[in-house]
Amino acid sequence: MIDAPGSLEKATVLVVDDTPDNLALMSGLLEDDYIVRLANSGERALKIARSDTPPDLILLDIMMPEMDGYEVCRRLRTEAKTRDIPVIFLTAKSEVNDETKGFELGAVDYITKPISPPIVMARVKTHLGMKKMHDFLKDHSAFLENEVSERTKEITAIQDVTILAMASLAETRDSDTGNHIRRTQYYVRALANKLKNHPRFAHFLTEHNINMLFKSAPLHDIGKVGIPDRILLKPGRFEAHEMDIMKTHTTLGRDAIQQAEDALGIEVGFLKMAKEIAYSHQEKWDGSGYPLGLCGDDIPISARLMAVADVYDALISRRVYKNGMPHEQAVxxxxxxxxxxxxxxxxxxxxxxxxxxxxxxxxxxxxxxxxDKKAQYLEQAIAEQIKL
Structure with a gap:
């Protein structure tokens, strides 16, 4: 829970001066309204400021032996732990150049001696109020950033699970086994990382796009959910007309993803790549692939990466109707x-x-x-098709 400005807890004021009478004077002036801490040297002041209970504001004399107030202020401003503590110079140095130097070092105010107690109290109160508001806004910003981060992680997790669930649904109807989608994901990412500095691909294979490729790769065969079982589950070679139907899985996949994007009402980066991969991963470099017969660089980079990953995995993987090839033969x-x-x-x-x-x-x-589970599913599905 973030405390709003105006908390009743007393603020702590550190008074730094090498003269005992000045320390006593300032302590007597402030102690009814604030917790007062005293330091008679610059080193002592820095030690208190760096402690686990730093002051909320520092009243700092300039003319002190060994380390003057200017140097104390400079050191406070160079350290992350102390740079946000407001410093008010309280000094007998009244020249304009002295005051200018104080502000240049990061002081929030400059009061000359002899002091006017009402002015000192008013300025201390003002700067403590500003400090409290600054801290509140800083904490609130950090809280919001953390909330956004947590929600982003949650949305990303839901997104990833949804993609894998959709992809797994397609795999359950295919003769491929479920881990095919995981393997191709990692193949694609490995290839993309290898090529990210290549002059032909560096413009596209940014870290962001590689992450999007990894997310979208499992949807490459989502269109197979629209292929009839009598074709999709056929263990042997396809007839020409069956192959024509099988080839439509690329268009079916692209259209299904497009419908999902249309329902969202916005363009989603990884879905754009998912459409490219689903639609074009069966295209071939020489133009002999499908559905459009694209060739060379006209084929999206995402689809070209998937083509290598998909074919390699199809070659080495054991299916219910065939043994997988040795790695060397697939290569x-x-x-x-x-x-x-x-x-x-x-x-x-x-x-x-x-x-x-x-x-x-x-x-x-x-x-x-x-x-074995896939084989049982396939046998049951084929038997049901025969009955029909």
Missing amino acids: HIIIEGKGKHFDPDMVDAFLDLQEEFKAIAARFADSDADI
């Missing part, structure tokens, strides 16, 4: 696709990251239980 196929299926520079990056890809695959490997 050979990726190399053969350089300049045909894949962006050549991305293939070079992939080759440099081979061991990291293997580690990601091992980290999110599918268990035998995953495969």
